[in-house]
Amino acid sequence: xxxxxxIQNELETIxxxxxxxxxxxxxxxxxxxxxxxxxxxxxxxxxxxxxxELESVAPLLNTIPKTNVYQKPAAxxxxxxxxxxxxxxxxxxxxxxxxxxxxxxxKPQNFDYTAYINVDQTKLLQTxxxxxxxxxxxxxxxxISTPDISVPEYNVASSASLIEQSSDEELLEYIESSN
Numbered sequence: 001x002x003x004x005x006x007i008q009n010e011l012e013t014i015x016x017x018x019x020x021x022x023x024x025x026x027x028x029x030x031x032x033x034x035x036x037x038x039x040x041x042x043x044x045x046x047x048x049x050x051x052x053e054l055e056s057v058a059p060l061l062n063t064i065p066k067t068n069v070y071q072k073p074a075a076x077x078x079x080x081x082x083x084x085x086x087x088x089x090x091x092x093x094x095x096x097x098x099x100x101x102x103x104x105x106x107k108p109q110n111f112d113y114t115a116y117i118n119v120d121q122t123k124l125l126q127t128x129x130x131x132x133x134x135x136x137x138x139x140x141x142x143x144i145s146t147p148d149i150s151v152p153e154y155n156v157a158s159s160a161s162l163i164e165q166s167s168d169e170e171l172l173e174y175i176e177s178s179n
Contacts, residue, residue, distance in 0.1 A: 038070055 011018050046066065055062045163171070 038068070042068065 166174075
């Protein structure tokens, strides 16, 4: 705020009282306060009066060991056999998946296509009944092709020649469709 004069000037116009206040922190934490805090709290809890009162109120709670729970636990050393077993299980899993994929993808073909290569299709169609062909065509209607529609070809050199080559019915149909 001290660096930006616009804010300082605006505060002076709104309320000159705020300019009289000092911008320093009024409170300071003592040195090593947070490092020693858990010891201070623990010492206050461990007073004998607390344990005698706790013993009279709840004797079971007094049997709980009074250790500092806010400590970093001791690291457990991992044995080298554990690392080896982990990598061995991963290798076995990859091997099983690889062998399974190989066996699945390398099956010999059981279908003989050579019997269908030299088939006379006209003889084959003669053996199929008309009702079978009609039912096939009913199911697959998109295979039926429509007859070609003849579209007259116009020699269009200009729009005037196109109008001259068009019939009156075509011109009326164009006017009705464009409106």
